[in-house]
Amino acid sequence: MTSKRTKWGALAAVGILVVAFGWLIYGGLDSNVVYFLQPKELLAKGAEGYDKPVRLGGQVKPGSVVWDDKALDLRFTVTDGTGEVAVHSKGAPPQMFKDGQGVVVEGRYGRDGVFKSTSLMVKHSNEYKAPTEGERPAEMYKSLMKSTGT
Amino acid sequence: MSPAPASSFAPPKPTPVWLGWLTFAFFIFTQIYAVVTSPADAMMGHLQKMMYVHVPAAWVTFAAFGVVLVASLFFLWKDDERADLLAASAAEVGSMFCGLTLVLGMLWGRPTWGVWWSWDARLTSTLVLFLIFVGYLALRSFVEDPHRRGQWSAAVGILGAINVPIVWMSVKWWRTLHQIQSNPRGLSPEYLRGLLLNVAAFTLLTVWFIWKRYEAARLERAAEHASQAAALGGYNG
Numbered sequence: 188m189t190s191k192r193t194k195w196g197a198l199a200a201v202g203i204l205v206v207a208f209g210w211l212i213y214g215g216l217d218s219n220v221v222y223f224l225q226p227k228e229l230l231a232k233g234a235e236g237y238d239k240p241v242r243l244g245g246q247v248k249p250g251s252v253v254w255d256d257k258a259l260d261l262r263f264t265v266t267d268g269t270g271e272v273a274v275h276s277k278g279a280p281p282q283m284f285k286d287g288q289g290v291v292v293e294g295r296y297g298r299d300g301v302f303k304s305t306s307l308m309v310k311h312s313n314e315y316k317a318p319t320e321g322e323r324p325a326e327m328y329k330s331l332m333k334s335t336g337t
Numbered sequence: 338m339s340p341a342p343a344s345s346f347a348p349p350k351p352t353p354v355w356l357g358w359l360t361f362a363f364f365i366f367t368q369i370y371a372v373v374t375s376p377a378d379a380m381m382g383h384l385q386k387m388m389y390v391h392v393p394a395a396w397v398t399f400a401a402f403g404v405v406l407v408a409s410l411f412f413l414w415k416d417d418e419r420a421d422l423l424a425a426s427a428a429e430v431g432s433m434f435c436g437l438t439l440v441l442g443m444l445w446g447r448p449t450w451g452v453w454w455s456w457d458a459r460l461t462s463t464l465v466l467f468l469i470f471v472g473y474l475a476l477r478s479f480v481e482d483p484h485r486r487g488q489w490s491a492a493v494g495i496l497g498a499i500n501v502p503i504v505w506m507s508v509k510w511w512r513t514l515h516q517i518q519s520n521p522r523g524l525s526p527e528y529l530r531g532l533l534l535n536v537a538a539f540t541l542l543t544v545w546f547i548w549k550r551y552e553a554a555r556l557e558r559a560a561e562h563a564s565q566a567a568a569l570g571g572y573n574g
Contacts, residue, residue: 196479203472204493207465222457222512244512281451283381291455291514308450311380313516314523315388318379 371531401431
């Protein structure tokens with residue numbers, strides 16, 4: 188009695204499934220096989236790596252963070268132990284941002300050798316530990332965000 | 338339509354509701370216990386407490402879709418309608434927890450990672466898993482013949498459940514923003530206790546939800562069979 192509605196509905200449902208699967212196999216995963224490049228991989232691309240939208244992932248090089256809290260201007264270096272890329276970002280970073288922290292930045296690597304970040308993400312570890320005596324996570328962020336102002 | 342033994346259409350005796358209340362009370366207890374007993378994390382402070390809902394929700398999502406897989410295979414093998422109804426119930430509950438996992442993950446990601454969402458392999462594959470089972474539920478509501486509905490949805494259910502190991506392994510196979518699975522050694526014991534208790538509570542809740550949904554599905558089918566029998570001339574009044 189409602190066979191037309193049923194048929195189209197079933198077709199739509201199957202269609203959604205096929206699209207979802209196709210997306211998983213060809214779109215979602217394929218482009219995400221390399222979700223981010225490490226500094227050494229970005230540098231290895233040479234001129235190919237300039238001015239293209241890309242994600243860069245690595246550690247914040249300890250001591251490299253320069254934060255201007257008036258202009259909300261952030262500069263730091265991302266390292267993978269081999270290569271290093273200078274990053275320039277606008278706006279306050281996430282709370283967990285600090286020296287040595289894993290980060291993923293989205294943006295473009297400029298010809299001036301500075302990566303212009305449009306989005307800064309923190310990649311944290313899979314370990315969860317209660318702080319040791321005297322350790323104050325929130326204060327660490329605050330002091331970092333104050334002391335490096337220019 | 339092939340006639341089936343009347344006994345399999347007879348509605349089951351409902352499980353007593355106090356079992357549900359007991360399960361819910363245990364869940365409330367484990368939530369409070371975990372939040373009260375765990376200190377702030379060295380890195381993310383009290384945001385660590387999202388662990389007690391996000392991780393168990395993800396676990397029961399996988400478990401529920403595992404039930405879909407087993408019940409769907411059983412249905413294709415034995416052609417027992419009850420297996421189809423169990424698969425459908427588990428798919429419904431699993432989809433709910435999968436959606437919850439995504440939302441809770443976004444709420445956790447915004448303050449820690451700095452973004453609500455990113456198209457990394459873990460997040461993308463979890464969303465695909467969710468969409469497949471939403472499609473599964475949509476498919477069920479559009480196919481009217483119970484036997485064909487059972488076969489189609491069993492196929493989709495099995496296909497969907499294959500994604501569970503992909504979601505699980507995604508953080509190891511690909512570079513992702515999402516961190517890899519924590520292991521007990523990477524957790525302070527005060528976090529581990531609360532987490533395991535909540536995994537247990539979520540599991541019990543899921544069993545309860547799936548079972549109650551299954552009982553309701555059995556009642557629905559029994560009523561349908563009764564009205565069909567009546568329409569076919571069993572009664573004239």
